[in-house]
Amino acid sequence: MVELDNFFFKINSWSFTKHRVWNRCQRQYYFEYIAPYIKSDAVVNPEKIRWLKNFTSKFVVQGQLIHDIIDKQIQLHCENKPMALSEATNAFSKKVSLYKNVGGETFTEYHNGEKITNSFFAAIDENGKTCLQTFFGKWPGYKGRECLRHEEYDHFNIGDVGITVKVDFVGRMPDGTLVLTDWKTGRDDDEYETELQMAAYVLWAMQYFKKSADEIGTELVFLKTGEKKPYAFFEERLREVEEMIKREFAAMNTNYEYEDFPARPSVRECLSCKFAEVCPEATVARK
Ligand code: SF4
Numbered sequence: 001m002v003e004l005d006n007f008f009f010k011i012n013s014w015s016f017t018k019h020r021v022w023n024r025c026q027r028q029y030y031f032e033y034i035a036p037y038i039k040s041d042a043v044v045n046p047e048k049i050r051w052l053k054n055f056t057s058k059f060v061v062q063g064q065l066i067h068d069i070i071d072k073q074i075q076l077h078c079e080n081k082p083m084a085l086s087e088a089t090n091a092f093s094k095k096v097s098l099y100k101n102v103g104g105e106t107f108t109e110y111h112n113g114e115k116i117t118n119s120f121f122a123a124i125d126e127n128g129k130t131c132l133q134t135f136f137g138k139w140p141g142y143k144g145r146e147c148l149r150h151e152e153y154d155h156f157n158i159g160d161v162g163i164t165v166k167v168d169f170v171g172r173m174p175d176g177t178l179v180l181t182d183w184k185t186g187r188d189d190d191e192y193e194t195e196l197q198m199a200a201y202v203l204w205a206m207q208y209f210k211k212s213a214d215e216i217g218t219e220l221v222f223l224k225t226g227e228k229k230p231y232a233f234f235e236e237r238l239r240e241v242e243e244m245i246k247r248e249f250a251a252m253n254t255n256y257e258y259e260d261f262p263a264r265p266s267v268r269e270c271l272s273c274k275f276a277e278v279c280p281e282a283t284v285a286r287k
Helices: 005-010 017-025 027-038 046-052 056-076 085-101 118-142 191-208 235-252 266-273
Strands: 146-149 152-158 163-168 168-170 178-184 214-220 228-231
Touching: 005 027, 017 027, 017 163, 017 191, 017 235, 027 046, 027 228, 056 085, 056 146, 085 118, 118 178, 118 214, 152 191, 152 214, 163 178, 163 191, 163 228, 163 235, 191 214, 191 228, 191 235
Parallel strands: 178 214
Antiparallel strands: 146 168, 152 163, 168 178, 214 228
């Protein structure tokens, strides 16, 4: 039987990110969340796994950079300091340049053999600037909202299951209702996934702020297009989501044997997977 470090059980919780990895490839889930904590007879050395976890997919980096810049601007607003588009775009371009200067060598795709072209950096620079312009264009509509929380990890429970969330922005409207905002920097290509993420946020906010579902609104803001999509949740749907999360968390923790986490290789997923180097089923041809 697999023995895991106690720390695993301290931090073991459900999150939307884990949900996505689990449904993409369970072997990837094993490498990401279980393999670093194996105490003996590990299939892959946990130290090697921890080292591979330092790489990040170029697509994730792209979104993270924009989120970081936006979050700094929101922090300025919360401190009653002025926000500045030029400062934000300069800071963003500088960060993109840092990655470009090293040829994207911290990207998972680079580690897995892909050459990161200059056109990729040009595209993320342009896309990022578009997103920031949209954000600044929309921000006047947010000024009337009291800033309650932004980009902080929060934890709560559904029954015995620990849940981790990180909401981009929580604002209180003048009438006392809350709106949870999520900035999307890519495409909206999965309606169901997004709805689950927002439902998890509402479940957290109900407990954290002691509000009912009808006092909490959610919205996705697509920074590439400026489109806004609101979601409202009824109690019945939230109970369904709770049950789904409990079932999924139980499935994730049935046991921790490597063989019980099947690989689901695909060219696209494996190229962006941190663990392709140690995964026998990887479809990438690493140099
Ligand atoms: S390399 Fe591919 S098959 Fe292996 S864990 Fe990663 S995504 Fe799954």
